Amino acid sequence: METAVGLFSIADYVVLSVMLLISMTVGIYQAFTGGKQRTNDEFLLANRNMNLLPVAMSFMASFVSAPAILGVAGEVYVSGIHWGLNILAVLFAGIIACRFFIPVYFRLEIVSAYEYLELRFNRAVRICGVFSFMGLTPLFMGLVMYGPALALNVVAGISLWGSVIITGVVCTIYTSVGGMKAVLWTDVFQILFIFAGILSAVIEGCRRIGNVSDIWAAAVITKRLDFNFNPDPSIRHTFWTVFVGGIFFWGQIYTVNQTMVQRYLTLRSEREAKIAVAIGVAxxxxxxxxxxxxxxTMYAYYEGCxxxxxxxxQKPDQMLVYYIMDLFRNTPGIPGLFVASIFSAxxxxxxSGVNALAAVTVQDIIRPHFKGIPERRMTRLAKVVGFCFGLLAVLISYIISLLGSTLLQFVFNIFALFCGPLLGLFCLGMFLPWSNSKGxxxxxxxxxxxxxxxIIGSIIHPDTTATNKLPLSAEFCQENTGNVTFTTDPAFTMPSMNTTTSGMDTDNIRSVASQVFSVSYAWYTCIGCLATVVVGLLVSFITGPTNPQDLDPKTFMSVADAMYCCCPNSCKTFCRCGVTLNGPSDIKIIHNMELETTGPEDEK
Incomplete structure (x- = not known):
């Protein structure tokens, strides 16, 4: 194999450097304009008066990460279009956030999403929420830093550690000095690079193949456009696992993740937040x-070779980078544009993670115990905290690179572990007024x-008898394909979990434990959420349920009221589960979906 060194031209380095330089400049500019990030409201929430468009574009950029781009392309190449059902799941998740969760956050005027858990339950439940977010986010940041590190190692021969450090330093500096405004405005710029990088791959691939019908035919013949409606939960990707499981996965991102909630609260009104979500989801x-x-398109291009x-x-996660370098090996600047798009993601x-971690640390951990700290000192502390979390992500990215899983599956695993139970806590609080803190x-x-x-059981006892992998072939390769070859540091090679052979008996009789461990990773978030709700409600009734009449109506969301257009008043009253309305202000809160807050005048 050829070495990867030298594949990047000067033009490619220029494109990548320009993207990094602009990102740094935006952060530094925000540090010296406006209120100069001297208060927590400005540093963490952009003074709650951001324009709608940059926030909407930031919604797009925040969770379109490098592992998602690299992992999804590789997944479709190997297993077909099933993962694409997540596109519909994102739509449903956005609707759920707009109809049920965003109204609650705006009426409470909180900074951290986990303040809600203390208002609804108690301090202990809030700590559970903080633990989930702070356990998840550094791991996730480390993972998404590994994505471009892998890309640069492949196309330019730069060491993984070198590229991880570049990413960590640039991101940490502009976030810690520029605050939320820097995060939002750099997201606007970076989403343009993301679109440009992906479009270049699609357009040039179609041009090389020559006919869209050829791409379609290759995908149809190899069943890459077929959907599997088998209800077996052990099959890695089916309509049910991807779509239903995806609603829970994307639902927790759009509803209870501080990174998203913080963006909602940078806007002036609930109505603007919903419009921003609609644009971002699209x-x-x-x-x-x-x-x-x-x-x-990659599959059609490499069909038979x-x-x-x-x-x-070595892994499907590397296919998109290989494909880009193969397509544009003689076109200086385009490989740099693609790598810049991966860096932008x-x-x-x-x-976003650094800023959200700073917000949660200050609002949920430091402020409740040190209430006398002046505002400006608290803001400086938030900047230091954010800087430290950025450095922590660099260290975690190295650890993640040594683990054995595909990028895409690892993302789902860590989100499921922490965010399934977290989503369950918010569902208990908002929709089930009888739940108490013990539950x-x-x-x-x-x-x-x-x-x-x-998750641990599935790693120790992997089962791939119900894999989605489709056949790949190299029987039609010519002696010289002209494809780019590359090498990667073997210390950072992550063998894919889903290629491990199963230790099952030939008669397919499995123990109960192996059946549980063989559940598709796409169900993990759903399992965590439902387990929290079911056990939480049972324990609440055993230990003495909360009296709905004692519940603060600001912390409750009636499903019937949220869907008022199709429910009669009698149904709405019944579905409020006995939550007491004390006066006109509470009536307005309960009917928030109908009487939306559009500005300060609505609260008079």
């Missing part, structure tokens, strides 16, 4: 659609134990 759907198309089969690529995600904590702990057991 953008995410388009991006993932393009990535899926890129995966199908698969780089994975030839050993030119990483910077936007990590910067919430019990349900959360049980769900964490159950989810972690399933």
């Amino acid at each position: 953008g995410v759907m388009v991006i993932f659609l393009l990535v899926c198309i890129a995966g199908v 698969d780089p994975l089969t030839l050993g030119l690529v 990483t910077l936007s995600t990590v910067s 919430a904590v019990s349900g959360y702990c049980f769900a964490m134990l159950l989810t972690s057991t399933i």
